[in-house]
Amino acid sequence: MGERSTSTMLFGHVETIEHRVDHLRQLRELQDETGxxxxxxxxxxxxxxxxxxxxxxxxxxxxLRTLAVSRIYLDNFDHITGYWVAMTLPLAQIAxxxxxxxxxGTLMEEKIFHMAGSKTPQSQTVASxxxxxxxxxxxxxxxxxxxxxxxx
Numbered sequence: 828m829g830e831r832s833t834s835t836m837l838f839g840h841v842e843t844i845e846h847r848v849d850h851l852r853q854l855r856e857l858q859d860e861t862g863x864x865x866x867x868x869x870x871x872x873x874x875x876x877x878x879x880x881x882x883x884x885x886x887x888x889x890x891l892r893t894l895a896v897s898r899i900y901l902d903n904f905d906h907i908t909g910y911w912v913a914m915t916l917p918l919a920q921i922a923x924x925x926x927x928x929x930x931x932g933t934l935m936e937e938k939i940f941h942m943a944g945s946k947t948p949q950s951q952t953v954a955s956x957x958x959x960x961x962x963x964x965x966x967x968x969x970x971x972x973x974x975x976x977x978x979x
């Protein structure tokens with residue numbers, strides 16, 4: 828439809844590694860064709876309150892590997908997001924060294940992952956995100972939905 832948006836992948840539930848790679852392949856091909864994606868946000872499945880609660884959640888290592896492979900494979904994507912709501916802020920901070928260049932912002936009151944059982948905060952302050960980013964050796968930049976800096 829001509830609009831740009833982020834792309835996502837929910838992982839760590841019933842899919843195989845081959846399914847993940849195929850998902851990335853399809854995103855890469857679509858990005859080559861359209862250039863329509865502003866970034867990629869992989870989400871680790873939170874099984875706690877679902878019918879799949881018997882599934883062990885994706886480990887921190889699995890999440891970091893998925894982010895790193897995404898950064899390498901999706902070299903035609905400008906941005907890879909470490910979604911702190913799903914992975915915790917400390918793990919998102921580490922993910923900055925695995926190809927992540929975005930932490931997805933403060934949010935106001937995240938509900939979807941928390942309805943599934945996520946124990947992370949439903950929001951973050953600008954100060955806490957800036958501190959996390961600086962501790963990772965990076966410079967925080969507030970941005971809009973198209974990754975344009977809000978100030979210089």
